[in-house]
Amino acid sequence: MTVATRTGLDTIPAYRQGKSPAPAEGLAPYKLSSNENPYPPLPAVVEAVAEAAAALNLYPDMSAAALAGAVARHWGVQPENLAFGAGSVEVASQLIHAVASPGDEVMFAWRSFEAYPVLATVSGAVPVPVPLTADGGHDLDAMLAAITDKTRLIFVCNPNNPNGAVLSADAVEAFVAAVPADILVVIDEAYLHFNVDPGTAVGVDLFRRHPHVAVLHTFSKAYGLAGLRLGYAIARPELVANLRKVAVPFAVTALAQAAGLASLAAEGQLQERIDVLVAERERLHAGLLAAGLPVRPSQANFLWLDAGVATAQVAAAFEAAAIAVRAFPGEGLRISIGSPEANDRVLGLARRLAVAVPA
Template identity: 80%
Template sequence: MPVATRTGLDGIPAYRQGRSPEAANGLEPYKLSSNENPYPPLPSVVDAVAAAVGSMHLYPDMSAAALAAAVAGHWNVAVENLAFGAGSVEVAAQLIHAVASPGDEVMFAWRSFEAYPVLTTVAGAVPVPVPLDVSGGHDLDAMLAAVTDKTRVIFVCNPNNPNGAVLAAGAVEAFVAAVPTDVLVVIDEAYLHFNVDPGTAVGVDLFRRHPHVAVLHTFSKAYGLAGLRLGYAIAQPELVENLRKAAVPFGVTALAQQAGIASLAAESQLQERIDVLVAERERVYAGLLDAGMPVLPSQANFLWVDSREGTTALASLFEEAGISVRAFAGEGMRISVGTPAANDRVLAVARAAAGAVSGGVA
């Protein structure tokens, strides 16, 4: 007789990793499906990780004290305001487990980060997706109207994944001020380094003004540490205390901690790469527009093509050219910004596919 498993798991969709590309027609394959930084770690970061390898027979510092001191100094917050995890997605899970009890509600815009409904359901809470507005942004008025006495957490993704839409500072300020103070508002800023909109909402500023705000950051994107898994929350000390209780013990490895410290120390060098990626994002955006693609403006390291019914066919064209993208059948596709060579290939496919995409920008 098979072991009885928890009821309800069959209804939880597994989180999908971005597909790896397959070589096609002798072309070098490019993976543009996971929003990874296309550039390898800086030498100083590699050296820091290599130096830590010799002690990997020992458990890491569970408090991540040295890393916490570096992050605290970077954002001018207290160490007591910081909780770490294996990527910001694991810290998001900590937040849900620390705040929401079974049956409570966790709200988020939709479509947004795919992990939100998965993490919520695994925690026994109820996901409450609120449709995006007609421009593809968070419908903050609709989200506010959807708050109930069961709402415990609201995720606000800025810039939004997968379409790169950005939220204005004034709009989020008004939203947070209107949300009951016993509801946690999480500003998820996985892509903040690529957000150059001067009017954008800034999570740490909201945190300083509103005790019921927490901020999520990751080292996976701009810092290029996706393979080491490192993220953190900035939150009030009493919440951080509970996040640490909900965290997987020793979940942040010593290698990840050293890589994080070295990355913060090399911020100016990393900024040079970020600047290149932002410039490439704008070049690809303009090129996709010129090719007739229904692409939306973005403040992240990816672009959203609002291809709707033509999504599957368009994704196949990219696959035939050795490029993997993140396709959502019937909705659209997300294309990560890669190296200039990868981006040139994206634009070549887009020009060849001109007129093949049905639908249009919402």
């Protein structure tokens, strides 16, 4: 006799972690499948984590008070506007649990961050994906039209994962103003630091003007703390209070809090790395276009290759070159920006790939 399990779990897809590269003789492997920062933590961050490790026998501060104070000063908000979690994906889960009851609807563009439909379904809510526009952007008009009396939360991913498309400030301002005030609009800015588009929507600006806006940020990407899991929401205090009720107790470790504090103190050094990654993104984008590949412009730390029906074939070519990328069968591939050496390897493949990919 086996233990009874929750009904419906067989319909929920498990979240897929980016694959590690398969070994290939004579080639250094490069993992470009998870949008990770290719550079190791700064020495000051490593030192702060090592110091915090001396107190591993103690529970962390559940309020993350020191970190909340630093983040609040960074964004010009109050500590009571901040809720932390084990990565922004865990905070996204908190947001859903805090506002959506079973049977309520959680809307998002599609394709977008793969965790959205999983988190919604696990919570008992109904995921409502709205197809992207032909050029890969959020179809904000279609999203407005899809709102029902069951809609409780709308995710807006800017820049969008997996294609790096951005939304303009004017477009999102009009969208948020048109969304009923009892529906939470979450601006997910996991890739904020790589977005250099001067006309882009800015989550914190929207939060200041609209009470039904929350913003998601993470330390995983630009700050390079993916292995420690640290993210946060900026929201109204009454929503933050509810996020803390549904959060996993002690999910934000003392090590993560120490690393976050040290990272905020080293913003200048981190910006130098971000600038390098943005320059590498533009170099890789230009090189792939010159090779004849249909690659989209991006404001994140990855590029989207519209491989379509050739996706599996192109993914196999990357694998043979000891490069792991994120393949979406029948649609395309997401290629994370890696070190210059990794990006050189990608460019070396480009002309061979162009033969397989339809223009």
